Amino acid sequence: MRKAEIIRNTRETKISLSLNLDDSTRGTIDTGSAFLDHMLDLFQVHGGFSLNIHCDGDRQVDMHHSIEDIGIVLGEALIKCLGDKKGIERYGFYFVPMDEALARVCIDFSNRIGIVWRVKLPSQTVGAENMDAHLFEHFFKSIGENARMNLHIELFYGEDNHHCLEAIFKAFARAVAMAVAPSRNVLGIPSSKGVL
Numbered sequence: 001m002r003k004a005e006i007i008r009n010t011r012e013t014k015i016s017l018s019l020n021l022d023d024s025t026r027g028t029i030d031t032g033s034a035f036l037d038h039m040l041d042l043f044q045v046h047g048g049f050s051l052n053i054h055c056d057g058d059r060q061v062d063m064h065h066s067i068e069d070i071g072i073v074l075g076e077a078l079i080k081c082l083g084d085k086k087g088i089e090r091y092g093f094y095f096v097p098m099d100e101a102l103a104r105v106c107i108d109f110s111n112r113i114g115i116v117w118r119v120k121l122p123s124q125t126v127g128a129e130n131m132d133a134h135l136f137e138h139f140f141k142s143i144g145e146n147a148r149m150n151l152h153i154e155l156f157y158g159e160d161n162h163h164c165l166e167a168i169f170k171a172f173a174r175a176v177a178m179a180v181a182p183s184r185n186v187l188g189i190p191s192s193k194g195v196l
């Protein structure tokens with residue numbers, strides 16, 4: 001089983017997170033934002049992963065530190081689960097429509113950081129907490145940098161922020177699921193260099 005447990009405590013956030021890529025038991029997610037909980041639940045369900053998160057963050061400021069630090073820890077957990085990346089597909093991609101919105105996510109667990117965020121959300125806030133929708137760019141940047149990924153996220157169109165972000169999270173989950181799946185074609189580490 002590829003799994004990781006990480007605890008990270010700072011003056012801004014206290015986070016405990018566990019991720020299991022080979023178990024689809026639905027975990028408990030409590031980030032302090034019901035909207036972010038919903039998005040991360042979509043990630044575990046659509047990826048076929050088990051994710052538990054508890055975050056006690058400085059929400060009296062805003063969700064900025066919490067969402068950024070959860071991204072850091074989730075990125076660290078992903079890379080920890082993958083180890084030397086032997087036998088995995090390495091690349092993953094997915095298009096997901098959500099009613100009027102369409103998103104595409106392409107990833108490479110390349111050990112070379114490169115994040116492209118081509119997303120123009122239709123409104124500035126989202127969720128019952130009126131979270132700044134711009135924070136989701138920081139979130140995916142934190143994941144990509146800490147999982148040392150090449151991560152391309154695009155939103156082609158969409159009129160409802162909830163739908164747009166839902167399409168992005170589902171596409172991300174399914175792209176990760178594809179990339180971490182056992183490779184049908186490549187034996188060993190999926191790189192001509194022999195190291196990733």
Ligand SMILES: [Mn+2]
Binds near residue numbers: 038162166
């Ligand atoms: Mn929803």
